Amino acid sequence: MSKKREMQRLIRAYKDETGEREIDMKKVAKWAAGKGWPLPTPQNPLDMLAKQFAEAAREEIRRDDATGRPYRANHSFVTMHGSEQLHLWIDIDEAERGPFLKSAVTRREQMVGDGLQLTLDMMHWNRINPDKEPIDLPMDLTFDIELRLNAPDEDEGAA
Template identity: 45%
Template sequence: MTKNQQLQALINRYKQETGEKVVDMEKVADWAIRHGAILPKPKTARELFAAQLADAARAEYRVDPKTGLSYRANHALRKRARDGRQMVLWVDMEDATRPQMLWSLADRRQQMVGDAVHLKIDEMIWNSKHPDEEPIQQDLDFTYDVEERLNSPGYGTGEAA
């Protein structure tokens, strides 16, 4: 059993034993610890710091002087190291080459596609399990949503409510 499968089994056991259907993972953790769960090895200070640096890079936005729109300053370049580990390099948009920017944007687009596929599957499965209720129908064409948001007063300038 994988680590995720073990954790999923713990969550399911908690739900069975408590009868709760909507769960607070902190309560599940407390319950699991009381039942002898082995806690994960804490990250090192270096690992935590590297994660904080990555979070800070991801969170940095700048304002384009021509359009007034805020944009993500740093972009992730996901790569596989020679030993097979996934690594993420960061490049400032000002310094990114076209291939680097294309790689980063394509990677983010694929993440969105993956989310959309899972959203659609979840919708389909819920609808099939609840045939007596009005089906949920999510539109996956985001063109209008993107245009509407881009044209909302103050959007992308840090002034939107």
Template identity: 50%
Template sequence: MKVFVFEKLFRKSAVVSAFLQQYRGATRQMQIIIQEYKDEYGVSVWDMNDVAEYAAKRGWKLPTPLTPMQLLAKEFAKAAREETRPDEETSEEYRVNHAVFDTHEGQRTLWGDIDRAPRAFMVKSFVQRRQQMVGDAWQLAVDVGRWNRVHANEEAIQVEFDFGPDIEYRRHFPDDNEKAG
């Protein structure tokens, strides 16, 4: 807690800002700058482009731009992620290409075609995607709980976490998916 008080009292100092960015991690420093921006402008809703400009004007080091090869790889990953085909039996659109985040030889993402990738690869891909969903659902539950406690004088926000009915609805009314998505 002493470090947090230190941050709060001295976060506008360029020396302290550089110290925190180097030794506490850029993520924590970014969170401090976001809070400083909200405090200075008195906003409860904001655009991160404005925060980035705010930080840059205060000496935040701009990131190294991606190389053309990195940008191209990102574009290919996006294209791979978006490729779908209709299932021959159900006519449901399925994702063709699936990713696995791998740290075996550094950090990288490997891609596999659902119709050709080995079972072990697809199991890992599906487990990673499910874990992302669980993580998102858990954080949503925590966030909704927080909002409901802070705004106890308002009608509580209810979020349903049983996705079975949603999946069945989409299976039976696929045209509604396009309108909603």
């Protein structure tokens, strides 16, 4: 059995033992460790630092000089260097079209994957709950994006 499948089995065992249905994964981890599940080996400090730099880069927001709208300054993309897969970062204000397009396509594919999985999840919930009002959320986000593009800036009106 794979490690993830074994962890999924332990989550079900935790729920069965505690009767909890809305679970805190920290409590599950403490319970599993108490049952002998091995704690993970701490990450390499250099890998941890690189992850912190990636998080900082991902969170940097700038404002467009012409529109005043916020935009994400740094974007990641994956490329191959020989047989090694590299995760590289680019500054949108310095980026060539190719790497930025690669980043944008990857982020869009992530959105599609999330939308597909949410649709499958809603279809399952609706099927097993035929006596309840179905949950049906549209996956075309165009209107939602337009609303947010045209919403007042959060900073406006703040004195």
